[in-house]
Amino acid sequence: MGLSDAFDISYSGILANRLHMEVIASNIANINTTKTSSGLPYVKKSVVYSEVPFSTELDKAIDRREKLLKGGVEAKVVEDYSNPMPIVYNPGHPDADERGYVRLPNVSLPSEMADMVYVSKLYEANIAVLNSTKKMASDTLQIQ
Amino acid sequence: MIDGIFDPAMSSLEKGIKNAVKAQEVIAQNIANANTPNYYAKKFDEVLEKEVQRRDVPGVNLEEEMADQAKNSGKHAAYIKLLLSKLSILRTIITQGRK
Numbered sequence: 001m002g003l004s005d006a007f008d009i010s011y012s013g014i015l016a017n018r019l020h021m022e023v024i025a026s027n028i029a030n031i032n033t034t035k036t037s038s039g040l041p042y043v044k045k046s047v048v049y050s051e052v053p054f055s056t057e058l059d060k061a062i063d064r065r066e067k068l069l070k071g072g073v074e075a076k077v078v079e080d081y082s083n084p085m086p087i088v089y090n091p092g093h094p095d096a097d098e099r100g101y102v103r104l105p106n107v108s109l110p111s112e113m114a115d116m117v118y119v120s121k122l123y124e125a126n127i128a129v130l131n132s133t134k135k136m137a138s139d140t141l142q143i144q
Numbered sequence: 145m146i147d148g149i150f151d152p153a154m155s156s157l158e159k160g161i162k163n164a165v166k167a168q169e170v171i172a173q174n175i176a177n178a179n180t181p182n183y184y185a186k187k188f189d190e191v192l193e194k195e196v197q198r199r200d201v202p203g204v205n206l207e208e209e210m211a212d213q214a215k216n217s218g219k220h221a222a223y224i225k226l227l228l229s230k231l232s233i234l235r236t237i238i239t240q241g242r243k
Contacts, residue, residue, distance in 0.1 A: 002165060002169075003165050003168070005169055006165070006168045006169040006172045009169060009172040009173050009176050010172045010175070010176060012176055013172070013175060013176025013177075013178075016176070016179075020179075047179075048181075049177065049179045049180040049181070049183075050180060051173075051177050051180050051183050054169075054173070054195065071169065071172075071173045071176075072173070072176055073173075073176040073177050073180060118179075119179075121206075122175075122178050122179060122206075125175050125178065125206055125209075125210065126172075126175055126176060128210065128213070129168075129171060129172050129175050129213055130172075132168070132213055132214070132216075132217040133168055133172065135217060135221075136164070136165065136168060136217055136220045136221075139220065139221050139224045140161070140224065142224060142228060143224060143227060143228060143231070144231075
């Protein structure tokens with residue numbers, strides 16, 4: 001517990017939000033990718049956030065050597081199959097099957113754009129907390 | 145603490161500063177987890193001196209956290225100011241012996 005832990009928590013939030021931003025960028029960039037190295041169309045990626053909890057006093061008492069959890073957030077990238085891949089009729093497409101149908105990635109542009117705005121606001125919120133922690137730290141240094 | 149020089153107000157201020165730092169950590173945790181599914185927002189309880197669950201339903205209210213954060217940082221600054229002025233009074237008293 002201390003101001004440096006508060007810095008680390010906000011930093012983990014900023015990292016998680018940046019990862020989310022990168023994933024959104026990759027989704028939008030690949031919105032028309034009909035063939036990836038696996039031979040299938042691009043699959044939408046999602047970010048799953050999970051909490052890194054604070055260690056309780058009990059945790060500390062039970063195992064002193066174990067790395068204590070200082071709080072924060074963790075983000076993981078997963079493939080998202082929640083939306084079906086649209087199948088369109090386009091016989092002229094190089095990746096069309098023998099009946100002329102092409103499978104497109106299951107990325108929805110409006111939902112990616114909405115996520116992008118939300119994540120950029122969360123990023124700003126984390127920066128705001130980081131700045132106020134910074135101010136608290138510099139105030140503390142005034143004590144002499 | 146030497147009771148003769150440092151009065152109880154001083155240790156209260158120290159405690160206030162410590163609590164403000166812990167509350168800042170809890171707020172940072174809430175905002176970092178604003179997008180975490182099934183995350184229950186926490187609140188620093190000044191009586192229990194530990195974090196407690198804020199609501200019975202999961203979710204983080206970003207506006208609430210930002211307001212708390214502003215309040216908390218103001219509180220911290222005020223405690224530091226008070227501690228500084230107490231120290232400066234002490235310093236004045238201590239240096240009177242020279243004259």
